Amino acid sequence: MSLREVLTPFSVWKRVLDAPVSIADPFSREASEHYRGFHKNDMETCIGCGTCEAICQNGAIDMVPVEGQNTEKGDSGLRPMIDYGRCCWCALCVDICMTGSLTMSNEYTWVDSDPDAFRFIPGLNEPWKDKQAGYKRENGRVLSGTTRSPMGELHANERIDNFNEICVGYTREEAILEADRCVECGLCVATCPAHMSIPDYIAAVRDQDYDRGLQLLYETNPFSEVCGRICTHKCETSCAAVHEGDAIAIRWLKRHIVDNVPLERRVELIGAPKPATGKSVAIIGAGPGGLTAAYDLAREGVKVTVYEALPKPGGMMRYGIPEYRLPYDALDRDIAVIEAMGVTIKCATVVGVDVQMEDLRQSHDAVILAIGLQMGRGTRIPGSEGAGVERAVDLLRRITAGDPTVPVPETAVVIGGGNVAFDIARSMARLQKIKYGRVGLTLTALEDRAHFLADKEELVEGDEEGVLILDSRGPQEVMRDPSGQVTGLRTWAVTSIFDAEGRFAPAYDESDEQIHQGALVIEAIGQMADTSLLGDALTEKLEWNRGRIKIDSEMRTSEPWLFAAGDAVKGPDVINAVADGHRAARTVMEAIAQGEVVQ
Amino acid sequence: MKDIDETFRKIDATVPLREELRPRTVTTPDGQEITIEPLKDYFCEAAPKVHPKAYFQIVENFYNWARSNSLWILGFGTGCGAIEMRPLMTPRFDAYRYGVQWRPTPRQANLLIISGYLSVKTLKRAIRAYEQMQGPKYVIGLGSCTINGGMYWDSYNTIKRLDDYLPVDLYIAGCMPRPEALLHGFIELKKLIRAGKAEGTNRYAENFASYKAAQKSVIKDWDMPDYNW
Amino acid sequence: MMRDLHALLTPRHALGPLEIRRENLAFVTLPASNLRGFLTELRDTQGFSHLVLLTAVDWLEEGQFQLTYMMNNRARDLTLGVRVMLDRTTAQMDSIHDLWPTAATYQRELKEMFGITFPGSPRLDEEFILEGWTDLPPYRRDFDSLAYSQQTYAERPGRVTHDPREYMKSKLYPGG
Amino acid sequence: MFSFQPDRSEYPQPGLDGKLEIDLETGKYLKLWHGPNHPGITGNMSVELTVCGDEVVEGKTHVGYLHRGFEKLMERRTFIQVFPIVCRVCVPEPDFNEYCYAAAVEELAGIEVPELATWMRTLILEMGRFNSYMMFLGGIGGALGLGITGQWMTYVRDLMLDRFEELTGARIYHMFILPGGVRGHLPEGFAARMEEVLQTAETYLADVDKVMFANSVFQLRTKGIGVIEPALFEPYGVTGPNARAGGVAKDVRKDSPYLVYDQLDFEVATGMDSDIFTRAKVRRADIQTSIDLIRQILKKMPKDGPVMAKLPNVLHWKIPRGETYIKGECSRGEYGYYLVTDGSGYPRRINVRGPSYTHAMALLEHLIPGTNISDVAALMVSLHTYPPEIER
């Protein structure tokens, strides 16, 4: 113990002269810029997908309805309510948030003597609502994938000269990877017209349990082969993943399931229908709506006969959609399963000609009208009457049927920007390629590229295949040479499509006029139903709504024995028709059960 | 909350009791033979008295002012929150300047901070410590786990609602709450005390039976050395 | 290195195959009766003198407890996980507290949390972590923590949640 | 001078099973509880002492006051959900849990961590080590009545917590080391602010040297007290500074380099006397190592790059069956995670190997008999134990 040792410790007394290092006002001290403090939620961006709730290991988050937030497609109307008696501020909810709406402020003081007060819905009126600082996840989501597994496709060069299917389907690895991205929020289910249990069958893909997946598919949709390929997949627009990345490829995953279950196994998995009830139903039209209703009714033990005017069943699925999008054998497999349920399909049987409406009414407990939209609409522009101008649906039907008289000129112009326009454009392009070795096709649409009605892939693939896609062109006249031969289409640039009231009233810039060369002009601007089969008496009796048969929400027409479904009464797409078919079948079953159908 | 399973296994009563939890006969120092049931006998059931306020409101107000400015915290770190107490006792936050001090014995403390989750074993000690403190005494629940279980909501060994077992005056949300939040809590507590609203001591005495019932429902073994806190 | 060791010791101790996890970590299974001899040899002649941990894994479906003795050789930077499979119903194992005194603590914990007994281990039956525990040993797979918690500890009432999918169904297409 | 040594022959001798038979009725012995509510205990645990006069004849460690059943809770959480909860296992140095867990998951799931992330992890771990040692230096001073070191060290720790806060977004539970990487990059100007903290720390540490290590009273209280014979190291699983103070340079950072420690330049501090003083001294030297390492890391780390590997969707993350053990050198010794997976989305079992498990239980119980009551607190603090990692 030297003197030095004794004295050394005292040297630290020098610190008594230093000013205290205490924080003068700790109550208003800001936490750091990225502090994980109390939650914020952008109510408008939030879609109420509940992924935050799913990842919270504390069970701190409840999804609750909030005033002012409506339930609509792609938004459940629910918002997270956080229990600060549970939260641990790990910010996993922020990291996983599908829209990036959930963030954290750097606020951290919450003192209350009421223990029940610590629950709140961020985004309503918390004091730190407008604080900028706080935790935000760095550079995009890290916890679930943002990019879609690419779909294998034939290259443009490989596909342009044939009608082979473009998409090759996912491999198992790709499918698992894609299914893995799904967060199982279920927002898509409401958007899907048939309300397919999408998250569940995606989970089945993830688990590699295709049998379960197929059973789930058939619960809501007997056209999985078809929908797995050409569904308009509105579900993918309300996919939670779409907000910060690619939507889950729901359609491709559906197709992947059916790709992995052989046909025989499907019938086995679905099981036999219920025992026969002795009831019978006639369905007019073997399109998606009619066949779905047929499938449902057959499963319930009803004897179903489907009358189809064309030589093969499938309706627009067969005669409207080109083979490169939906190969016929895929469609045949779906129909085979339906037939295996005991459905009789009478093809080439035209109602009104081969069999009368009244007979059907007499011999069946109910009749479902599912005739679809078979007739194309015309543009009624000068020169559109006469040879050299065709309607898309007619052409497509003829191409499918293998009609050798289908005109294939070296150059052609398509009017329209919907899926049908692209179908005919790309079909025609293939035919041109086969015939002339090159594509000479122009597609003109009223809409600009960003607002095309067709799927985005159609545009991309159309471009790839050499179709000249011109947007914002309004057709004015089909040009004909003196001999009456079509030479092209004259168009003006479109300045707006709708007027101030939102009515269809295209306005043009007349100075921007173009003439598109083409020996054939194809109109693809819409379809309508051919209701002539009803006969005058029935047509007179039925109530109509702007050219369509009027139905209630349960698919009943004004006649108690007649039900209607499909494109003819609703919009044109397969999945809506399927949904209608289900609904019609259900209504028919109820009606039969209640004895409502009076013969 | 998707997780909650309504069809869980009921607690299995057939698991044999541990030796020391079984009833047994012991001989007391004065030669008496008594039967002890450890699961029942070791808790104190003498209800504390309800102490009235001072007769004159002005005196009570003065007392409350003094109480609010002299918060003596029991230095008992029951959970993780204890780690944020040290910054409070030290230069950075220096709670001493707000009249907050730490005492090592419950007898002298008047503020019990439950710093986070309470395991059943600690709950027993916390109750003992609380009962040893002299009124008026206050309890602050620090951290989310005192409010509704926090991240240990599904643990078999931690309680979820502190207010079932002790009268809590104030909760501070956070996991864990920052020292600043804790300081803020002190300020709020001072306001409560000054307003005469921090009467947890009497609340505990008045509802002693229900507090004890809740405590007994989770603490099975009450055996504890006499002087252990 | 690990392979040489394994080859050397296999004949004597009936070791199972060596599972190499990475360069300096491997696992091996052996019969319970050979454990003591094996550990002693590892410690005394192979330099695995550090008992890193001793713990159990409950393979409920297979009716077995796996005991893992993690042994470390610091000089050669090797860690060997020695696994012993026990029958779940008897759940008894020889104590190694005389080889490593610190093993007594591990064994006490295993007794309390898994119900595996180690006859002769000091203070084995004293409460270690839990106090007044009357249910199944909590680390066993058939003990449900959430269930116990819900039955034992009151929760703050009043919370409701909605599944977005079901909620949207009730709002948008209640009939289906 | 007087001899204060009591006559030990009168003390009870342990029986063959190692148990002491102590008859409290004689009035010769007194039961004394250190804790759980006791300022002389590190954290919420307790030591049951049987004393005779001022000397302790038996000590039993009691833990479980902080038991939350982590290992059980982890079994019912998905791999990502385990992430927020692991750090709670050890309050003063939570990052080690995050690292060990993340590394174990990455190894079993086969995820490659970006290089920058490993540097960031090392930085975080060293910062955490620094903080933990600050708690220690404050604690050892406090245990002996030298409160001033506790004041300074907690202040310095607070400064470091500010750096933690700006880097990770939290003060105590940083939840920064995710499986797959880390959550973010260094903020702008971080290195300069860190340097400021390190310099402040060094001035305070110089004062600690003066007031504590050079203090004759401190030396009197700590030298030759609580000696762990190096022969006990292996049987009692002694690791870390406790072993280094006895001349065994056990340090996982050197013995089995992980993260980027093989690219860093540092020496392992050791001492010879294995008493309380040496243990404190070794840790003091280790703080300097940490400070140097933090400087080195900030200088050597890549300036930019990704910090997160691509993870599968964490909501249904499954890891194939396997088991692994990941270890690292935390401030108290070898810290490790033993992870067993069974192919499901949940870990089958996670076992946390905290150094305190052996230090505070078997070792402490072995060391306590024969010490003075007044030294128990210092002895315990000198082993640097944190109870949550014993009972988890």
Place this chain on the structure above:
Amino acid sequence: MSSFHWVQIPYALLTLFIVLNYGLIMTAVVQKIAARVGGRHGIPFWQNYIDLVKNFAQRSKITHGVMFYLGPVFRLAGGVGLLLFVPTIYGSTWAQNFSFAGDLVLALYFVFFGTLGMALGAGESGHPHAAIGVSRGLAQVTMAELPLALAVYAIAVQYHTLNITEIVAAQQGGLFHWTLFTNPLATVAAMFAFVGTMMRPPFDVVLAPQEIPIGPPTEYHSAYLALMQTNRAIFPVAKTVIYMNLFFGGASSWGEFAIKVFALYMVSAFIGVVHPRFRVEQSIRFFMKWGVPVGVLAILMV
């Protein structure tokens, strides 16, 4: 001087009042200074008053028996008694208290009185920490007082009196008349005792919160504690007054009193802040090795 007048009672009470307030504020100020070394502000200087009121205002208290109740009373009596028999201000007509011829002996007794009373009370509290604290406290205080006793003996021999007032009187007339300079060894010996009994490190193992929370007062609370706090304000000041009177020339005005007491008090704080504490047997050994020999030497020198 030695005759008793009734007016001494109010005068003494006035002194008591001043000393109490001085003690409360000064201990807070010393705490603040110590906090400064740590870089803190520390408690407000009026904090002790609030604590006092708070403790008196606590509604509930329990007792462990009569002696438990009497413990703080004895302690306070020790402090008050000590003060009352020590002349506080030299030459003041009213701040002489009850100083009399043999008051030095009585004062030494009172220094011990409180500790003993406390020991009895704490002993009855039934808490083992209190019991250990008491045994440590008695051992250490006894040992620490030994150098003081030797020093007092030395100056009693030096000044040929046991009357404090006379000892103070003998030191008047300038700095170098202080015992500090006339008998430095005795002063040093006494300062050992002073530091040793101020319950600050390195001699505070009796109250050490880390080792035995917090020794004798473990079980004391509410009004009992308030009494002890009052004593804690009075007793150290009174004790310091003795040292001041015996070795540092006493105080002839309240101002001088305030400064000298503060300075002396700071000595213990000055050492305390930067040292850990001795174990009880180490501090005893320390006094045996350093304090007692110096005391003996002081006597020998005289």
